[in-house]
Amino acid sequence: MSDVEPTIDHPSILVDRVSAGYRGHEVARHLSLSIERGSRTALVGPNGSGKSTILKTLARLIKPLSGSVYLNGQDIGRLPTREVARQLAILPQVHEVPPELTVLELVSQGRFPHVGALKMLRRQDDEAVQEAIRLTGLEHLMHRSVDTLSGGEHQRAWMALALAQKTDLLLLDEPTTFLDVAHQLDLLGLVSGLNRDHGVTVVIVLHDLNHAARFADRMIAVLEGEVVADGPPTEVLTPGLLRECFGVEAWVTKDPETGAPVCIPHTTISAGNDEGEGGVGRGHGRPGSSSGHPRP
Amino acid sequence: MTATAAGLTPRRRVARSTLRYRWWVAVLAIALVALMLLYVMLGPVLFTPDLVFKALVGQPEEPLHRLAVREVRLPRVLMAALAGAMLSSSGAFLQSVLRNPLAAPATVGITQGAVLGAVGALVLTFGSEGALNDLNALVPVAAIAGGLAAGGLVYGLSYRRAGADPLRLILTGVVVAAGLSAATSFLVLLSGSHADSIIRWLVGSLSTRTWDHLVFLLPVAALAVPLVAAAIPVGNALQLGDATASNLGLRTELARAGVFATAVVLAAGSVSVAGGIAFLGMMGPHLARTLVGSDLRRLVVGSALVGAIILVAADLLARTFSLDWIPLLNVETESGSRVPVGAFTALVGAPFFIYLMRRPLRAQA
Numbered sequence: 001m002s003d004v005e006p007t008i009d010h011p012s013i014l015v016d017r018v019s020a021g022y023r024g025h026e027v028a029r030h031l032s033l034s035i036e037r038g039s040r041t042a043l044v045g046p047n048g049s050g051k052s053t054i055l056k057t058l059a060r061l062i063k064p065l066s067g068s069v070y071l072n073g074q075d076i077g078r079l080p081t082r083e084v085a086r087q088l089a090i091l092p093q094v095h096e097v098p099p100e101l102t103v104l105e106l107v108s109q110g111r112f113p114h115v116g117a118l119k120m121l122r123r124q125d126d127e128a129v130q131e132a133i134r135l136t137g138l139e140h141l142m143h144r145s146v147d148t149l150s151g152g153e154h155q156r157a158w159m160a161l162a163l164a165q166k167t168d169l170l171l172l173d174e175p176t177t178f179l180d181v182a183h184q185l186d187l188l189g190l191v192s193g194l195n196r197d198h199g200v201t202v203v204i205v206l207h208d209l210n211h212a213a214r215f216a217d218r219m220i221a222v223l224e225g226e227v228v229a230d231g232p233p234t235e236v237l238t239p240g241l242l243r244e245c246f247g248v249e250a251w252v253t254k255d256p257e258t259g260a261p262v263c264i265p266h267t268t269i270s271a272g273n274d275e276g277e278g279g280v281g282r283g284h285g286r287p288g289s290s291s292g293h294p295r296p
Numbered sequence: 297m298t299a300t301a302a303g304l305t306p307r308r309r310v311a312r313s314t315l316r317y318r319w320w321v322a323v324l325a326i327a328l329v330a331l332m333l334l335y336v337m338l339g340p341v342l343f344t345p346d347l348v349f350k351a352l353v354g355q356p357e358e359p360l361h362r363l364a365v366r367e368v369r370l371p372r373v374l375m376a377a378l379a380g381a382m383l384s385s386s387g388a389f390l391q392s393v394l395r396n397p398l399a400a401p402a403t404v405g406i407t408q409g410a411v412l413g414a415v416g417a418l419v420l421t422f423g424s425e426g427a428l429n430d431l432n433a434l435v436p437v438a439a440i441a442g443g444l445a446a447g448g449l450v451y452g453l454s455y456r457r458a459g460a461d462p463l464r465l466i467l468t469g470v471v472v473a474a475g476l477s478a479a480t481s482f483l484v485l486l487s488g489s490h491a492d493s494i495i496r497w498l499v500g501s502l503s504t505r506t507w508d509h510l511v512f513l514l515p516v517a518a519l520a521v522p523l524v525a526a527a528i529p530v531g532n533a534l535q536l537g538d539a540t541a542s543n544l545g546l547r548t549e550l551a552r553a554g555v556f557a558t559a560v561v562l563a564a565g566s567v568s569v570a571g572g573i574a575f576l577g578m579m580g581p582h583l584a585r586t587l588v589g590s591d592l593r594r595l596v597v598g599s600a601l602v603g604a605i606i607l608v609a610a611d612l613l614a615r616t617f618s619l620d621w622i623p624l625l626n627v628e629t630e631s632g633s634r635v636p637v638g639a640f641t642a643l644v645g646a647p648f649f650i651y652l653m654r655r656p657l658r659a660q661a
Binding site for chain 1: 311530543
């Protein structure tokens with residue numbers, strides 16, 4: 001993937017030898033990958049593995065330390081940021097919302113990249129905003145202040161903001177974290193529907209491996225900023241990977257309905273002592289020697 | 297996705313929040329006009345509304361009426377409304393873009409910079425003819441320059457590599473404000489016998505303001521109009537956090553600098569005619585937010601109206617209330633026992649500030 005001369009049919013995102021991170025702290029090094037149009041990709045990895053940093057780099061929220069990210073064949077660092085905002089939307093992990101801002105007012109902001117600042121002075125309740133509110137099931141909460149919503153409603157309101165941007169590419173950073181299991185499934189179902197019915201390309205960071213395996217057609221496992229496995233869930237979600245990447249022993253079985261792999265982690269693998277970044281032994285831990293959870 | 301029949305019915309009904317907004321704008325606007333009329337009616341000579349009207353259209357029953365209404369009370373009340381609106385909407389922008397409820401022109405040093413400019417110009421020109429007659433054109437110009445310089449200084453000092461972080465902006469502002477106040481105190485000490493006219497700038501006063509002062513303010517207000525129009529949508533996106541603003545296609549640092557500059561122009565203009573009015577820049581947007589919400593398209597309008605109302609009301613009090621009313625207090629001041637309007641806003645503002653800080657902080661998920 002050294003030659004990045006644009007071709008006719010560009011992938012949605014092309015990452016070319018990117019080193020990502022913050023000044024003085026490189027999180028990922030020489031990362032190259034390509035996200036195909038219309039695909040559903042899940043980024044998984046333990047805490048601190050760099051998956052969020054990678055996602056933010058894809059969305060140009062963080063500048064790569066070196067290398068380039070290409071969005072639909074164009075260098076994202078050179079595109080005007082408003083043009084990028086028309087092509088991709090990212091749902092960040094942490095949100096800030098002023099008090100007394102209604103759901104409708106929040107979601108309307110999603111039209112900003114399309115209509116521009118001056119037209120935002122007018123009311124924005126056009127189709128895209130209404131559709132985003134409908135898809136997230138927020139019609140009855142449209143005029144409520146966002147800061148009075150429950151955790152799940154809150155997350156859906158922010159999801160609606162990203163949807164109102166009407167982009168072909170959606171990047172989601174742990175969107176299910178604060179949700180109960182029903183709302184988690186609803187949100188993943190919503191994203192699946194967008195992918196299936198509207199061809200939206202989705203890259204999602206997920207903590208729940210089984211959700212990832214069920215939702216995604218491609219899983220990328222990241223450890224210490226490096227891709228350690230990349231492929232369909234059946235190839236990625238294996239006992240070996242769970243051991244290497246997450247430091248757990250697990251049983252892996254099959255979802256009786258979809259055939260997607262399902263894992264049941266049962267024991268953590270101690271790294272010997274607790275020193276060192278990440279704290280997990282990369283594959284050479286001693287199974288069964290660890291803490292807390294007795295083997296059933 | 298699963299569109300029920302109910303979900304497809306078109307909603308052409310006007311939203312409740314929109315009705316609420318229109319209602320409050322109407323109420324506030326009527327209150328402001330009524331208050332301004334009352335302001336012109338009350339005074340050493342009481343006028344009935346029809347006398348005010350006759351004086352305004354130039355057919356006064358006595359020439360004195362025309363003078364009192366058109367040359368004294370009318371410019372002063374217009375200035376109070378304009379200065380109050382500018383200061384309060386400046387606070388609305390600062391609170392949104394710095395994402396901090398305590399942000400205000402006076403907490404980030406803009407007010408103090410403008411006051412230092414005004415006081416500096418007064419002290420410099422003390423020797424010269426007509427320096428103290430309040431028609432000294434240098435004073436408002438220096439106030440605006442001082443406010444802009446202070447805003448630039450705060451922004452510049454907060455700037456690190458990636459940009460000016462909102463929290464650092466506020467903390468830097470507090471420090472710069474303290475430094476500028478100290479410099480002003482120093483000037484007051486130097487000025488000796490003229491302290492009285494200087495204190496009117498420190499506390500904020502509208503006494504002896506005429507059409508000439510309004511003429512100074514108008515170009516600033518005119519410059520502010522396009523700035524405000526651009527800063528409203530940009531500030532709306534920016535108040536959702538840098539990541540979201542960037543996601544929406546804003547260059548966040550440029551956007552923040554632009555909205556901050558708008559707030560600086562508004563506040564500096566206000567201080568250049570009214571002095572360092574206390575608390576209004578923080579109180580106005582808070583009151584407005586409880587009425588019309590946080591969308592800047594509404595909040596700026598609401599804040600401007602609330603700010604205008606508060607300053608007109610406070611100045612009506614200031615004009616009417618005399619220290620002579622308090623027995624045992626034998627004051628003889630140059631300004632005729634009148635208390636500067638800023639003292640009244642401070643009197644209301646200080647408890648409000650305490651109330652604000654005692655309120656439970658909202659969780660920001």
